[in-house]
Amino acid sequence: MNGHSGNVFVLSAPSGTGKSTLAKRLVKDVPDLDFSISFTTRAPRAGETDGKDYFFVDDATFDRMIRTGGLVEWVEVYGHKYGTGKEWVSAHLAAGKDILLDIETQGARNVHGTLPDAVMIFLIPPSAEELSNRLRSRGRDPEAEIQVRLDYAKHELCEYPAYDYLVVNDTLDRAYRDLESIVLATRLRRERMGDTAQRILEGF
Template sequence: MPGQLFIVAAPSGAGKTTLVSLLIGNDPGIHVSISTTTRTPRPGEENGREYHFVDVQNFREMVHRNEFVEWAEVHGNYYGTSLQWIKMEMDAGRDVLLEIDWQGAQQVRKSFPEAVSVFVMPPSLEALGERLSGRGTDSVETILRRIGAARDEMRHADEFDYVIINDELSRALDDLQSIVNASRLKYTIQCQRHAALFAALL
């Protein structure tokens, strides 16, 4: 049977990437899509690991060839998710997680309406500002712009199936894992994954 698709979105600095990394470390059954982006790699990032880094011209050519299930411009950079990769993974029965923004989530739902979506929120704008400053990678102007953008992004939280408030990392991780576990235990999913058992018992 095909795998499930999970979407995790959040404003920059809410802790989405940390949560997803910890989830993947605990749950080898989930495969994370590696997005394509035009932004400059941050210190320690490698091409093909955190992102596929391309220039703007190449990205636009990929858009023209309809290679992305979703793509968007965020903070002056382009990000996109491979449609072919998602289909290949899910057709092979593997669960896939997309770490994207709310705009991308809207686009993905058009192709995969059954996707389970989660929005991660910071406990406050003050905490968000502290997290962004703590990265040490962005200027004050960039941080202020991201905080302003976060207000707009959080207005779309009601479009998601679940919302996690990332106040305490361990609790937020437990919440995210619980959502994944519960989704896998839905009746329709269990019937498909254990068809022989259900046929024998029901």
Template structure:
């Protein structure tokens, strides 16, 4: 196998667009691609394991990492903080593995500033009406909560122009094939493959 410093893929979407389904399938199906493991100040939920689902740390340690520039990006969501560790990410990328970050738009834009060549992917719902129907079909949220999610979804949709690729999740299989193709196309880009081509050329 050809080993090279890994690629960074970022995926964002409004709640209900199907991002988690697509991202989980991608990591299970594509070799040498792993999920990023975020640091968080929230407590573990039942079944969650430190170092597998998240790195669970306290507020003081999070503050120290912020001061020391230890995060590529970090955000506060619903009273808890989440961040991508710079040392962890660099260590994984150095092995040649690709990393997929499932983060919301604010974190994604912060990461883009830190890693300009990260590939940014936004999952689009087919329409606002379809998104609202998906949220209602879950049966988990009140009308008020759905209204809040829809307003937040509009805010996220307004940032679509900051992403490199837009994948509409209307047909799940088609959306997955498009999502997967972005990873393989990035791996074969001229910028990534130039060192390999140069080594082959030197053999002539």
């Protein structure tokens, strides 16, 4: 990162678009990119681990973090609160590490306020039909819940103008390559590479 503070990438997507799968692969395969772990008041789902998938906290703890300014952003979705811890973000950026924030569209809007340089990426499904098929094939939610999710997906999709980049998750490999390209290209921006160029120039 050449002495610069790191980059913040915000990834949002309607439920069922494949965001988690892609985000996990990205932080695994791209060097110096770490995943921000959110705080949430919702209960862990089967297979989820505290401190890995989320920091699971109770409402009182979460509310205290809000009051003391300990969150970069937070939102309430389906009656549960989700937020990004400020301390974790600051420490990573100061160390020149890039971070990936997996954030709901509501929360993403708030990130602009605290992290104006964040690179905003919106992952979108190739079509309503395809998203509907994917949600059903997961077999996780009852039909009524799926309809709620589709309606909410439409609501979220309307937020696309707030993002810097739009990635269509048609095939997973293509979407992965797109996301990786955004991360790599961001690191090559002149304002990030100026120190390197200056150092090379001084060798002449």
